[in-house]
Amino acid sequence: MDQEYLEAVMGLIINSGNAKSDAMEAIYAAKTGNFDEADAKIKAAEEALVQAHHSQTGLLTKEAQGEKLDITLLTVHSQDHLMTSIAFTDLAKEIIDVHRKISA
Template sequence: MEEQNLEAIMGLIMNGGNAKSSAFEAIQAAKTGDFDGADAKLKESDQFLTEAHNSQTSMLTQEAQGNHMTVTLLAVHSQDHIMNAITFRDLAGEVVDIYKKLAADGK
């Protein structure tokens, strides 16, 4: 596997994992009523997702230029990581919103 592809794959795995962790921390913060902290963690998650997207774009650019990558289990795993992170981030945003609404309603 080419070094550039391995770097992009590892970028997806690391940033996807970090994005998911930050999103989970946002839920935990909202659960305790720390909505500023929750919003900061969601923003941090978004930043990690942007970095992951940049890694993915690098891989797609290489493919579009005719530099075909051999699909490996590691490459598939990296895509799985980023898709799970995106889904988890979206759901975390909804959970934080629910906690905010409950707090606003006095419950």
């Protein structure tokens, strides 16, 4: 695994993890009625997901251009983190909306 490939995979893991953490913090903020903070944390989660997607796009582009990439457990793990974080962020938005309606 070359350095550029490793950096892309680690970018996926780090940014996806940050997105999930921000989404969880958004839920906690909504539970206490702090919807401004919840909205800010969801925005941060979405920005982290964009960064993760940039890493993923770089890998997909290389493969589409014919470069053979070694699929390792670390690569699979990074994709798992991304998909979980996307789903978790989407669910967090719904949970925040429920808290918003309950507090209204």
